[in-house]
Amino acid sequence: MSASRATRVRGRRILRVVALAGTLIVALLLAGWALVLAFVGQEYRIPSVAMAPTVKPDDRVVVNKLAYRSHPPRPGDIVVLRAPAHWNVGYPSPRSANPVLRGAQDALALFGLGAPDDHAIVTRVIAVGGQTVECRMETGVTVDGTPIAQPYLDKTALEVDPALLPCLGSAFGPVTVPAGRLWVMGDNRTHSADSRVYCAHVQAHVERGVLCTGDPASGTVAVDDVIGLVWSVQPGGSQIR
Numbered sequence: 363m364s365a366s367r368a369t370r371v372r373g374r375r376i377l378r379v380v381a382l383a384g385t386l387i388v389a390l391l392l393a394g395w396a397l398v399l400a401f402v403g404q405e406y407r408i409p410s411v412a413m414a415p416t417v418k419p420d421d422r423v424v425v426n427k428l429a430y431r432s433h434p435p436r437p438g439d440i441v442v443l444r445a446p447a448h449w450n451v452g453y454p455s456p457r458s459a460n461p462v463l464r465g466a467q468d469a470l471a472l473f474g475l476g477a478p479d480d481h482a483i484v485t486r487v488i489a490v491g492g493q494t495v496e497c498r499m500e501t502g503v504t505v506d507g508t509p510i511a512q513p514y515l516d517k518t519a520l521e522v523d524p525a526l527l528p529c530l531g532s533a534f535g536p537v538t539v540p541a542g543r544l545w546v547m548g549d550n551r552t553h554s555a556d557s558r559v560y561c562a563h564v565q566a567h568v569e570r571g572v573l574c575t576g577d578p579a580s581g582t583v584a585v586d587d588v589i590g591l592v593w594s595v596q597p598g599g600s601q602i603r
Contacts (some may be wrong), residue, residue, distance in 0.1 A: 413554050416595075425592060440591070544583050545557045
């Protein structure tokens with residue numbers, strides 16, 4: 363074999379080795395990123411106004427999935443959770459009916475490049491297991507009898523002054539939150555489908571203008587359905603990554 367031919371053969375071998383190494387590096391990076399999304403943090407795009415102005419439509423939030431390994435969610439935390447089954451009525455899945463396209467969408471979601479196929483809600487924890495939450499026009503929202511501070515309420519987003527309508531809707535409760543469950547409400551109370559919407563009522567109390575005095579489990583969500591704590595918020599159109 364001539365020297366020039368031997369050089370070309372060695373060159374092709376080197377190129378193959380470099381290409382293989384590059385492919386392996388990319389595969390490892392993608393696998394590592396998928397593990398980060400699965401176990402550490404994930405980005406969600408928010409489509410609703412329920413948490414405005416804290417989180418506005420089309421904002422992107424990064425969720426810390428490790429936040430609750432050492433302790434459960436606390437009152438005041440902003441969390442992303444999987445909606446309970448009875449909260450999913452009318453929820454349009456972002457997945458295509460075409461199995462090929464659906465597979466591609468699942469693959470993109472795995473690497474954080476597409477929407478997860480679950481009804482994820484961003485909301486605020488108001489009360490946790492064992493606490494009693496209620497709202498009356500005279501006191502506003504209270505937890506265990508103490509009015510809670512709500513500096514995040516914005517009368518422009520609410521389209522009403524909370525000082526004039528403290529419950530921002532009907533009075534409710536008292537609801538004693540069952541163990542392992544959470545009472546959640548969006549910051550944009552007048553535009554949020556939250557625990558107040560899905561709670562159970564007692565007709566006699568409804569006639570007096572008080573909601574959510576029935577089965578406390580119906581309006582609460584399981585701690586196990588919490589995906590994680592909202593870590594950061596980026597305005598719609600900007601990139602977190």
